[in-house]
């Protein structure tokens with residue numbers, strides 16, 4: 318089938334996805350990019366939504382073989398932010414129009430941690446709702462602004478695999494989105510990249526629980542893992558579809574020198590370029606296949622090329638996650654080597670991203686949650 322005809326198909330099969338991901342010709346890549354952009358515009362609009370990313374603790378009980386903050390890495394300074402600092406940062410996000418915050422940390426399931434996450438989520442909601450009320454009373458221009466966030470700041474959690482009770486408590490505390498990356502849906506690759514106690518089966522189970530509870534669910538994969546094929550990536554996209562994933566965050570796999578997988582470096586210029594281009598194609602093809610989901614342009618893209626995140630937006634992404642982690646601990650949350658934005662502070666990131674988004678002619682959905690249309694559509698049914 319000609320590429321043009323393939324791009325008109327309403328539902329893409331796994332083989333269609335493989336064909337699209339395999340395209341190497343520049344003209345054809347541009348056709349796919351344009352189609353992805355068109356689909357995004359049609360189903361989600363052109364706005365870019367912010368989620369302030371707060372990496373509130375780098376303590377982790379796990380040992381994923383690729384991750385820089387794995388428990389086995391003794392070279393980093395461990396930190397956990399206090400509740401007060403977290404809620405103040407959340408208030409900063411609300412004041413600066415970010416609309417949503419993502420609370421991310423290493424994975425822990427102890428009761429102290431679960432209590433902490435539940436409580437800090439509640440506090441963020443209370444604090445940002447209070448602010449909204451205050452502003453409304455003021456009867457200033459702010460009124461319109463606060464009316465757009467009537468339920469306070471949107472809270473997304475990304476704290477790994479938990480049990481039903483913990484997920485339920487977080488949801489009732491006010492978190493309405495949850496990110497849990499599957500990393501790869503190929504069982505063999507998953508085994509090669511995780512210790513035995515972590516299973517693909519459990520991760521899938523967690524995603525099903527999250528959906529049942531009523532979260533907007535996010536997932537994603539690493540692109541360019543050693544031994545990963547185009548067919549694996551096509552399976553990943555089919556998985557997003559089957560599991561009704563609402564939000565997708567995918568990025569190139571970049572090594573960290575203090576991990577067991579350090580030998581798989583971005584050693585050659587060609588590999589770096591290939592993995593970058595494949596990541597952009599994954600964004601575009603996922604957009605074409607899934608249409609109304611939110612797709613984030615990840616910081617890992619910018620780690621490979623300075624304009625990586627802008628490129629992600631041009632290939633069909635509509636979400637960006639500006640770092641709001643305090644500058645003093647940013648370098649302790651290096652999941653991979655060469656992570657950008659660790660020497661900047663939150664205000665610098667705000668200005669820098671705005672400039673980047675403007676250069677590609679997009680605007681930011683300030684003061685909006687920017688919930689995924691896919692979630693709204695699937696829950697309407």
Ligand code: SF4
Pocket residue numbers: 377378379380381384385386387388422423424477
């Ligand atoms: S990927 Fe997540 S769970 Fe695995 S070691 Fe890193 S922070 Fe921990």
